[in-house]
Amino acid sequence: MGEVLYVIERDVKMFLNHKILLFMRALWFIAQISLFGLIASRMVIVPNYFEYYAAGITITILYSTAVFIGYDIYEEAEHGIVEYLLSLPISRKKLAIGRSIGGGLRSFIYVAPLMGIVLALIGIRNPINFLLAFFSLFLFAFGVAGMSITVAMGVKSADKFDILMGALDALIVRLSTVMYPKAFMEQANPFYSELANFNPLTFASELFRWGAGIEQYLAFSPLLSALVIMFFFSIFTLIGIIFYERRLEGGGWQ
Amino acid sequence: MTAIPYIIERDFKRFFRYKWWLAGMISMNLADLFIMALVYTKMIKFVDYFRFFAPGITVTALFAAAFMIGREVNWEVRRDYYYYLLSLPVKHWELALGRVLSGALRGMVYMFPLLLIDFAFLGIPPLSQTLIILLTLFLLSLGISGLSITIAVSTNNFEKFAVMRGLTYYILFFCSTVFYPLELIKEISAQGVIPPFLAVMAEINPLSNGADLIRSFLLGNPPFNVKLIISIVVFSLPIAFISSFAYAKILRRQK
Numbered sequence: 001m002g003e004v005l006y007v008i009e010r011d012v013k014m015f016l017n018h019k020i021l022l023f024m025r026a027l028w029f030i031a032q033i034s035l036f037g038l039i040a041s042r043m044v045i046v047p048n049y050f051e052y053y054a055a056g057i058t059i060t061i062l063y064s065t066a067v068f069i070g071y072d073i074y075e076e077a078e079h080g081i082v083e084y085l086l087s088l089p090i091s092r093k094k095l096a097i098g099r100s101i102g103g104g105l106r107s108f109i110y111v112a113p114l115m116g117i118v119l120a121l122i123g124i125r126n127p128i129n130f131l132l133a134f135f136s137l138f139l140f141a142f143g144v145a146g147m148s149i150t151v152a153m154g155v156k157s158a159d160k161f162d163i164l165m166g167a168l169d170a171l172i173v174r175l176s177t178v179m180y181p182k183a184f185m186e187q188a189n190p191f192y193s194e195l196a197n198f199n200p201l202t203f204a205s206e207l208f209r210w211g212a213g214i215e216q217y218l219a220f221s222p223l224l225s226a227l228v229i230m231f232f233f234s235i236f237t238l239i240g241i242i243f244y245e246r247r248l249e250g251g252g253w254q
Numbered sequence: 255m256t257a258i259p260y261i262i263e264r265d266f267k268r269f270f271r272y273k274w275w276l277a278g279m280i281s282m283n284l285a286d287l288f289i290m291a292l293v294y295t296k297m298i299k300f301v302d303y304f305r306f307f308a309p310g311i312t313v314t315a316l317f318a319a320a321f322m323i324g325r326e327v328n329w330e331v332r333r334d335y336y337y338y339l340l341s342l343p344v345k346h347w348e349l350a351l352g353r354v355l356s357g358a359l360r361g362m363v364y365m366f367p368l369l370l371i372d373f374a375f376l377g378i379p380p381l382s383q384t385l386i387i388l389l390t391l392f393l394l395s396l397g398i399s400g401l402s403i404t405i406a407v408s409t410n411n412f413e414k415f416a417v418m419r420g421l422t423y424y425i426l427f428f429c430s431t432v433f434y435p436l437e438l439i440k441e442i443s444a445q446g447v448i449p450p451f452l453a454v455m456a457e458i459n460p461l462s463n464g465a466d467l468i469r470s471f472l473l474g475n476p477p478f479n480v481k482l483i484i485s486i487v488v489f490s491l492p493i494a495f496i497s498s499f500a501y502a503k504i505l506r507r508q509k
Contacts, residue, residue, distance in 0.1 A: 044297040166278025174289040
């Protein structure tokens, strides 16, 4: 377990070294809530839209920071750091588990204060619900890190990786209930609404809103959302670990 | 003038090498327009949001592509790449002007398909208005490219550059009428929900004026006002001049 902790510690430190990037992401988050969220809430016919939007943006930033681990792994492969990692007295499996946990944990450490700001603005109506949702979001962050590791290890061309991540980032947020209730997605285009049913961001934002007491626009039961997040976490963490471990052997990352 | 087309050609080739950035931006712009704006259209009753937002995303695309040149220029300043540029048989002012122009043209080329989408969905304006839109957007792109280069040459510290660039980006992006009408921003400001200076910034923001100019011709709202063009000229021409001057000065200083 100690070896896994070293891997996690390294990933968290690497993440916190991206000071400018993290500062700019925090600034983006504040601008989204204090400008777009406030003004858009006066434009729409959706009651309590500000609370709805603030909760959704928190999930967006949790997702986008958990995805970072894929970029780190990709850069390590490009810069020849994988060989160094392989030379360490740590088994491949522990290295893979550490990367997956570290990727999710570091995003959670970063997002926690921002989440605190949002909760101070919108409040928590039921602390037990919130704790359950909080735990599920933890799993969500690990699942996203696993997904990102899977993509990073699966795509060998730098161009393809960047293009795939860019397109995924653009679509996954917009085709979810992060920014708008599902009923309006259905009205705009039923296909968008259908796609949102398979989007982990939809279920993560639903759970976070449920935890914070914003239950007006929930499209799924909290139990179903929690189950989907657990499924997402299990599948992608497992695939991420297996994929990473296998690719490490014999220069599969090259 | 003979060297400027070569500089522009070089910068264009570099631009199209950023496949990841282009793919990400194109996906983002199209997703914003055809997913986000369509859903918001159902959530907003006082305006057809898709029609309102389409000119906004066009100007946003222009802004993002023209602003990109600053990243390259700052990289060149930090990595001493300017020695290579100085070794070229190109005058300093040609190099400076070429960089500002290429940034502006890259913005125009990237923006153009989105402008065509505007025309396809909102209607094709008469030729005279189309020319005014294109010319004004080119001026806007020139100003943005110049602003980006000015920021890029103002520091050779990457962290400072990233913060300055990001702050400028967010201020221009969020304090504008790209996403929401000016009347609404003013109304909210008058209610004390947001500070009054944000409404002033949104009004003088060149992105707001660019988006509102397209809206005035394609939607008729806000009504056309020559101030929209004047404010873009007042922003762009001095910035383009200052940035060319600053870039040429940096080249000379570091030689």
